[in-house]
Amino acid sequence: MADTATPTARIRTQPARIDPHRIRADFPILATANRFGKPLVYLDSAATSLKPKAVIEAVDGYNSEYSSNIHRGIYEIAERATAAYEAARVSTARLINAPEAAEIVFVRNATEAINLVAYSWGRRNIGRGDTIVLTEMEHHANLVPWQVLVQERDGDLEFIPITDDGLLRLEVYEALLHLHPKLVAFTHVSNMLGTINPVRELTEMAHAAGALVLIDGAQAVPHIPVDVQAIGADFYVFSGHKMLGPTGSGALWARRELLEAMPPFLAGGDMIREVHLRRSDWNEIPYKFEAGTPDIAAEIGLGAAAEYLMGLGMDAIRVHEQELARYAIETLRREVPGIEMYGPEAGDRGGVVSFNLPGIHPHDVAQILDRSGICIRAGHHCTMPLHERFDLAATARASFNVYTIPEEIDALAVGLREVVRIFER
């Protein structure tokens, strides 16, 4: 069975592999220790990722060598800054195979990208009685902006429910499409369940019903190959800080004709072609959506992160993280009696494992693990409706990235046994 192939067998079928032990040398923070002198075991990459030297140096380079504003200055360092900023846009476009860099709008994060679409496209296209279809597994970022929109425009939200295994129920989705929604918005990879949704199929179904599609790629772009053209999406959003880039960086991709038809989201400098006292003409895309001086350093860092990821190879990263997820599920189930884990049992899933220890609150779990230098997330991970769906107050979550090694999962298992020991004594 291909799913249980040993790593050795895999080398033959998967020529591209990454060596996480070597990759760790690229991440200065991994050489640090916590206040108890324990080395950092960082298992919270779904919240934010660590940054490699390439990204840190790109940000530092801008700040220390050519700090100046973009799209304005007629002097050397300003031209250099503009070139670096636009090169970052090209790198970001390549990472998701966008047809052209001009379709990449730089934003602070995926949340801002979704808000941009909800305000700009949504207020023009969603009216009384119009339906938007979401899923039960959405991050609050892909839920609350739509709640605000439909409340204001008197529209409706519908939700694709999920199975107990954390998979979307496509037969219900099909029925919801009979409502002729204007938009279907869903996450590519669930930040709590690790589910990798069948985005291409979901998109085709939406288009057949006449709906546009927005995909939240915050947990996908760092971990699996993403090709927005192959998916056929209309809008695709992601954050830089989850994909080894700086906080404050992120991108909205949308098809050119959509961006051109959309009114600006924020107004001000850089987004205009001509300004008169009583009216202005908008700049061309993507600048129409980038009012004011952006986080230049962060977006340059995002470009460096995109290059770093492409250098490792997204296919190889995907294999690495799927193996880690499988190893984590096997190891924790074997080593930590009574542990409950959530999400798809087998097959395709992202490098996220959410769990609970019976009778022990995830905050207590996280606090005790912290003493061993192990960082996990505890809470609802910005998915309160999803936790309600499973009748959970909170969960603990371990999540992985290119620098995660099986030894860290072993350390987690030891740490969890210690948690159980403390609570059972």
Place this chain on the structure above:
Amino acid sequence: MDDLYRDYILEHYRRPHNFGVLDQPTASYEGSNPLCGDRITMMLGISDGVVREVAFTGRGCAISQASASMLTDEIKGKTVEEVEKMTPEDLLDLIGIEISPARLKCALLSLDTVAHALADQASGQASAEETQPQPGQ
């Protein structure tokens, strides 16, 4: 090594004191920390300005539940005035462990919930007094 998860904290967590409901509470409030999912309902039976009975239900982390258990022991028999005067520091002294900033909300949820229950009761009394003005006011 266990500064936080001392035996008595875990003992309160496993077998909380005053856990349950009052039939006819004179004040009650449900408090929660939405970020962690801690939830506590405090029920007080107050007569002649004294907390005669107290009970709580809830679910959450060991710190929040142990804190509620210890706080209910502490306030039973105290006057409302004394309870209202309790500060977060008083509760932290009572719990007796070092609480990190990230967990303060867990530790203080119980006191916050009691304060809300008392405030609700006070405003209920105030509005009752407004509708039936006392002679001489």
